[in-house]
Amino acid sequence: QAKQSGKSQWRFFDDRARQTTVHQLQLEAQLRTALDRGDLNLHYQPLRRLQDGKTVGFEALLRWTSPTRGPVSPAELIPLAEERGLIVPLGLCVLNGAARQVKRWRREQQADLYVCVNISALHFAQPDFPQQVQQVLEAHRLPGEALVVELTESAFLKDLDAAIGKLAALARLGVRVALDDFGTGYSSLSYLRQLPVWMVKIDRSFVRALNDDGDAFIQAITTLAHRLGLTVVAEGIEEEWQRVHVLALGSDIGQGYGLGRPMPASDVARWLEEPSVTLNA
Ligand code: C2E
Ligand code: MG
Ligand code: MG
Numbered sequence: 001q002a003k004q005s006g007k008s009q010w011r012f013f014d015d016r017a018r019q020t021t022v023h024q025l026q027l028e029a030q031l032r033t034a035l036d037r038g039d040l041n042l043h044y045q046p047l048r049r050l051q052d053g054k055t056v057g058f059e060a061l062l063r064w065t066s067p068t069r070g071p072v073s074p075a076e077l078i079p080l081a082e083e084r085g086l087i088v089p090l091g092l093c094v095l096n097g098a099a100r101q102v103k104r105w106r107r108e109q110q111a112d113l114y115v116c117v118n119i120s121a122l123h124f125a126q127p128d129f130p131q132q133v134q135q136v137l138e139a140h141r142l143p144g145e146a147l148v149v150e151l152t153e154s155a156f157l158k159d160l161d162a163a164i165g166k167l168a169a170l171a172r173l174g175v176r177v178a179l180d181d182f183g184t185g186y187s188s189l190s191y192l193r194q195l196p197v198w199m200v201k202i203d204r205s206f207v208r209a210l211n212d213d214g215d216a217f218i219q220a221i222t223t224l225a226h227r228l229g230l231t232v233v234a235e236g237i238e239e240e241w242q243r244v245h246v247l248a249l250g251s252d253i254g255q256g257y258g259l260g261r262p263m264p265a266s267d268v269a270r271w272l273e274e275p276s277v278t279l280n281a
């Protein structure tokens with residue numbers, strides 16, 4: 001009896017595993033085609049100064065629609081690209097797309113705007129990553145200060161010395177680095193001391209937990225980050241009271257649906273002229 005059900009469970013699992021593989025192979029093929037054609041889309045979510053609501057930058061977020069499966073979230077797409085050896089071309093595609101846009105917005109709308117690009121740890125691990133970034137800047141005649149590279153702690157797990165060397169190379173280009181999803185890893189606080197980064201993005205789970213113990217964490221991270229001269233971003237601000245609360249705790253910049261949703265590039269110019277006033281920023 002037990003053996004029977006065990007067996008059927010295995011068959012069920014096996015079918016699911018095979019389905020996933022076909023599914024992934026199909027997505028992979030489609031993603032390759034999209035990359036060949038440069039057919040990836042980015043949305044841009046505003047980063048706003050909490051004091052006065054000024055939009056200081058945008059985070060580029062990958063949006064891709066499979067011809068057969070509809071929209072595929074980055075949470076599914078990025079790991080697939082990492083597994084299938086596509087993360088470097090994908091990252092370069094995102095870097096170039098974001099560079100093209102920010103160039104235009106800086107020229108036509110706001111000269112000091114920057115764009116934040118998420119870079120996979122696997123991509124950052126490439127020995128010539130800083131040179132790749134340099135080439136992107138040169139191709140678009142963009143100053144380094146227009147670009148912020150977002151990394152998570154996973155980028156520093158393997159070879160800390162090499163990573164620090166790359167951060168220094170990026171700094172020489174004028175490119176700034178943000179530590180993304182901060183507080184969710186294991187050794188965040190010690191990294192802060194060793195890594196020459198510019199910005200800390202406090203993970204949105206802490207903003208969600210503000211009424212619980214999130215405020216203590218945000219306060220501690222903020223105090224430490226400011227002591228080290230870093231800029232603090234609170235992620236995932238959805239409601240006005242959260243903006244007020246993280247501002248009181250000392251955060252400099254906010255990002256979240258309540259401050260501005262990710263939008264297509266074509267909406268950004270209008271946004272910069274008239275940002276949403278849903279929150280009395
Ligand atoms: P992330 O870098 O932490 O980006 C923020 C994510 O939170 C985005 O999800 C954004 O849409 C979402 N978000 C923003 N404000 C709110 C809010 O108020 N509430 C909630 N619940 N969510 C909010 P998205 O676009 O689905 O991206 C998910 C993750 O995928 C990103 O997290 C990033 O790690 C990764 N990702 C996205 N685009 C890229 C890319 O171009 N390259 C790489 N390597 N990773 C990317
Ligand atoms: Mg990010
Ligand atoms: Mg984040």
Ligand code: MG
Nearest residue numbers: 180181203204
């Ligand atoms: Mg995140």
